[in-house]
Amino acid sequence: MGSPNRLCSISLAAPFIFAVLLLNADLGSCGCFKRIFTFGDSITDAGNFAYTGRNNKNPGPPSVPPYGETYFHRPTGRAYDGRLIVDFYVRANVILFSSISFIACVMRYNISFIGLEKRIEPGRLVLGWVLLRRSKPPAIRACLHAQSLGLPLLPPSLPKENTGQFPAGANFALYGATALNPNFFKRYNFGVPFTWSLDDQLATFKKVLARIAPGDAATKSLLSESLIVFGEIGGNDYNFWFFAGHGGDTHTPEQYMPDVIARxxxxxxxxxxxxxxxxxVPGNFPIGCVPAYLSGNKSNKSADYDQYHCLKRFNNFSQMHNQLLKQEVGKLKSLNADVKIIYADYYGAFMEFVKNPSRYGIDDPLVACCGGNGPYGTGHTCNQTARICPDPSRFASWDQVHMTEKAYSVIANGVLNGPYADTPLLDVC
Known part of the structure; x- marks a missing residue:
């Protein structure tokens, strides 16, 4: 990766409100990653599931409106109203802040303005002050609140698997994917609705690597300059047990949790x-705060709920998974001293808007935007005939299981800038 001392230009509009346009070349040239490869389930799937069902009359929820309405204004195969967490990792926002707070920050960190410039470049017109970074990355980020790694949105891997057209990386995640192979669950008289797992994603990953970087040396070189986002994965290994039935009490998710972690x-x-x-390596979410879990496991006992009205049992379950996963990450770190392995605390980041919804402009974090008139906005599958809230940015939950773009932007920011990663992702750059 590039030297952290390289200069990076950022354009500012004047005079009273500064708009910081963080474009692909800006942060990418600051020494981050040339490519990103992601694995996971519907939390990360950017269209692979939609591609598998492209010839079906009923291709699945992510392929029909109102999915995608917030950002893309059409379904893209993402199981949300807009962007994924990983989308916020790779692409920047336009960030507005007052000139007073910005100037105060500039003075604090001794960052210099150099000149006024007007120029036209392919795809953009830049007019305003040119700011050159003459300080360490955390200082400039403190002023600019940079929120991306400066790469384009990652394409789903399956449509382009045989072309090798992955200049900035690829997304291998699949809606409904499990960490464990489906055959594992058959041993316990418990079936999962989909046949794909982490095994399939890794197999596709190796095929893509063989095409874009053939040979061991080329593969190692390419991956050394890449970021791997490994998950979230494992949530469906538990979701399907809780919601789709299981083989009685002979085997519970707590019992096979170590198998999920090991995989x-x-x-x-x-x-x-x-x-x-x-x-x-991201952990699991607090599933006890998810509308589908809240509605499906309603209790008349107040002791079953925490102070935020989430179900204690399921949040304790998520915390157990995350604790084991953190231990596994610790083992991996000790075995691979030359590798940067980062644990991302999706649980803690999620709880940000559960504990403080008004801070993020969220009305009720436990009610789904798209669904029915049942408890927590449940009672109807999210589709064109569902009840849809007028403003998804006021909600944390999108379709009773998945979150809104607004919620995922909060989570992504907590990982990029801290404190919800043991090393903030932008500090790796």
Whole structure:
């Protein structure tokens, strides 16, 4: 990766409100990653599931309105109203802040303005003050609140698997994917609705690597300059048990949780063996705050709920998974001293808008925007005939299971800038 001392130009509009336009070239040239490869389930799927069902009359929820309405204004295969967490990792926002607070910050960090410039470049017109970074990355970020790694949105891997057209990386995640192979669950008389797992994603990843960087040396070189986002994965291994039935009480999610953790750990080690040098490993969400869990497990006992009205049992379950995963990440770090392995605390980041919804402009974090008139906005599948809220940015939950773009922007910011990663992702750059 590039030297952290390289200068990066950022354009500011004047006079009273500054608009910081963080474009692909700006942060990418600051020494971050040349490519990002992601694995996971519907939390990260950017269209692979939609591609598998492209010839079906009923291709699945992410392929029909109102999915995608907030940002893309059409369904893209993402199971949300807009962008994914990983979309916020790779692409910047236009960020507005007052001139007074910005100037105060500039004076604090001794950052210099150099000249007034007007120029036209392909795809953009830049007019305003040119700011050159003459300080350490955390200082400039403190003023600009930079929120991306400066890459284009990652394409789903399946449509382009045979073309090798992945200049900035690829997204291998699949809606409904499990960490464990589906055959694992058959042993316990418990079936999962989809046949794909982490095994399939890693197999596709290796095929893509063989096409874009053939040979061991080329693969290692490419991956050494890439970020691997490994998950969130494992949530469906539990979701399907809780919602789709299981083999009685002979085997519970708590009992096979170590198997889920071990598979995630093995997968991370697998990409490290291929040459990865930076891996982000997210934990699970507080599922006791998810509308589908709240509605399906309603209790008349107040003791079953925490102070935020989430179900204690399920949040404790998520915390157990995350604690084991953090231990696994610790083991991986000790085995791979030359690799940066970052644990991302999606649980803590999620609880930000559960604990302080008004801070983020959210009305009720436990009610779904798209659904029915049942408890927590449930009672109807999210589709064109569902009840849809007028403003998804006022909600944390989108379709009773998945979050809104607004919620995911909060989570992504907590990982990029801290404190919800053991190393803030932008500090790796």
């Amino acid at each position: 995630i750990g093995d997968g991370v080690q697998e990409v490290i063996n291929l040459g990865a040098k930076t891996v982000l």
